[in-house]
Amino acid sequence: MDEDARATDEDRPPTAEADATATDTTAAEAAAEKAATTPRGGESRARPARLADIAARTGLATSTVSRALTRPGRVHAATRARVEQAARELDYVPNRAARALNSGRTGSIAVLVSDVTNPFYFGILRGTARQSRAAGLLQLLVDLEESGELEDALLGRLRHSVDGAVLAASRLPDRALAALDPAMPVVVLNRRIPGVPSVVIDTPGGVGHAVEHLVSLGHRSIAYAAGRQGVWSNEQRWRALARAAARLGARAVRLGPFPTTRWPAGAAAADAALNARVTACIAFNDVLAIGMLRRLSERGVDVPGELSVVGCDDIFGADFCSPPLTTIAAPLEDAGRLGVSMLVARLRPDPPAARAAVLPAQLVIRSSTGPAPRAAG
Amino acid sequence: MDEDARATDEDRPPTAEADATATDTTAAEAAAEKAATTPRGGESRARPARLADIAARTGLATSTVSRALTRPGRVHAATRARVEQAARELDYVPNRAARALNSGRTGSIAVLVSDVTNPFYFGILRGTARQSRAAGLLQLLVDLEESGELEDALLGRLRHSVDGAVLAASRLPDRALAALDPAMPVVVLNRRIPGVPSVVIDTPGGVGHAVEHLVSLGHRSIAYAAGRQGVWSNEQRWRALARAAARLGARAVRLGPFPTTRWPAGAAAADAALNARVTACIAFNDVLAIGMLRRLSERGVDVPGELSVVGCDDIFGADFCSPPLTTIAAPLEDAGRLGVSMLVARLRPDPPAARAAVLPAQLVIRSSTGPAPRAAG
């Protein structure tokens, strides 16, 4: 404790490294360990308790101990109590590897995201994290760094290391994902594939509402700033916009595609929107939309006075950018939770048929949308 | 492929669930599997290839196959080629559980964060994800949801399931963390504990620069909007501010503590700063600072005209809030990478002594700081 107070050298210049004062303590620890138990080949770690240790302590067989801990009804109540007592005393923690080896279940799932730094995944990750823990599963986070090949390779190697996977925004073709299922149960988010359970957010429905919102404000020409070509949700959103515009007598223009993961993206989209003679623009996602806002601000374009901007997803930051962004809010945490729930259901001995869950999206109106300017069409 | 085109029903009302059209295909698949191999008790999954399968195919012993794949020098080159060929043909993937069981190494590490939705962790997670993959390790993401008890319990259960852990912002007391090390190697981020390897970002140094920046702009009274009491980095930053202010002849005021994970936090901090008769405020982190900006904007206070605001960390959003935030940028991805590197070094047979790496932080000047107003002092 008093050692802690000593470590206050905040005025030290930022050197690359600084040695801690721990050389002696670690040496002492190592010596202590070595003296304790040396199970095999001189390992330096203390040996954790096994079932056999509990068995020895209670005078039971390991099989009985195992049943006492995992099949409570299968042993005498008194025996069970004895075993649990001993387990507590020895600080017993079951070895997951051993359990996995003969049961085939690892007790963990993988969550694959295309890019961890994309704020879109924050909410999803929180949802998967919560539901995983609720289900007693560990969550492997795999960042694909926007690489489809990496995804393929990783899925192959993960196949037998996890019980299943949640794929948030996979890049693999439908066939590859559908083929994956027998080897490893999979749930996909934001995509619909026949035969694969999925969680889809009804952002297209929200796009319809956004178009209504814009048309009611007098907009008659609405652009769509597209994301990466071929992405399922990207095409869905464009179609929803085109359809709603047609229904309401407005003109729909498709711009792009624009990259949506790096900041420069929004600039190109903003310029394209200004060229397209529209009064409003719905962007594929909030990252793109916020990038547009920045560019428009740089160019001195008034939002929403001259151009209204709508985003998708309601990511972190959409409420404090300038101006606060009107967006189609996606229930990301719910989607993550539901994805894991469906995966867990899929892992049960009698898996339900693959289904596609649809979560509603809400149009959140902030300050980046307003009445259409008079002159434009 | 043509099936994919059919799945375009974006105008469908957002129902809770919709059945996929996959019942027949999954049934066919299941039948095909059952016909293939039924290893034990009629499992429904296809049996993955094992070493024994390669051995049978090549006419070698499993031990030789094992060595061919893991100890290239130990077998004849021709034998090794045969084995690798067979492994490819059978799509062999080593069973991690079995490997872990007898080697004691799981090939995975845990990364513990106190709250996944805190944008502070985004950069860190990307760093740990990259370095983990580079080291051939899987990364377990554990969200502690701001609960110290959960952390304690989880660390106990994880102890034998992972090779080590990176603790980003742990809540456990120093003693508990130091005691953890013999059972499970650990690297802590943003905290310095004797005997435990750590990666610390020199934000306090950056705070010093920020104070110089503010003083040079004429500020003489600077507030610190504190984060959660007792957090190591929080105390460090305050001390750095107080020390730098004393050195430069400015007055330092400590406000708070304020919660820094939820948005309402910033409001209280902003009001407190206005009451404190200061002209500038350095906040514990960017979440708090951005919350302050929002509140100040609501109250019609000009930033930086009436009050300058500085944040810490340079999280996602700090560059597009209004006004863009002057902040002390932390190299978060580097910190994550380095944390994993140090953990990996710790896992080697001859672990180096625990050391504390310090990464420099940079003051990034944007638009939330400016000259001090005339009247105040």
Add this chain to the structure above:
DNA sequence: GCGATGGATGCAACCGTGTGCCATTTTTTG
């Protein structure tokens, strides 16, 4: 009092991989 019944427990065989030790083969050396 004896056999049937069922609950409680132990035995032993797995799961798939890694590795120490030994047998065998091949190469080198005197």
Add this chain to the structure above:
DNA sequence: CAAAAAATGGCACACGGTTGCATCCATCGC
């Protein structure tokens, strides 16, 4: 050409937990 040395491959066991089957004992019914 024989002996020594090196290279190569196989046997068997260990890792820790689960589970089918056998065993044992107590209780119950007749």
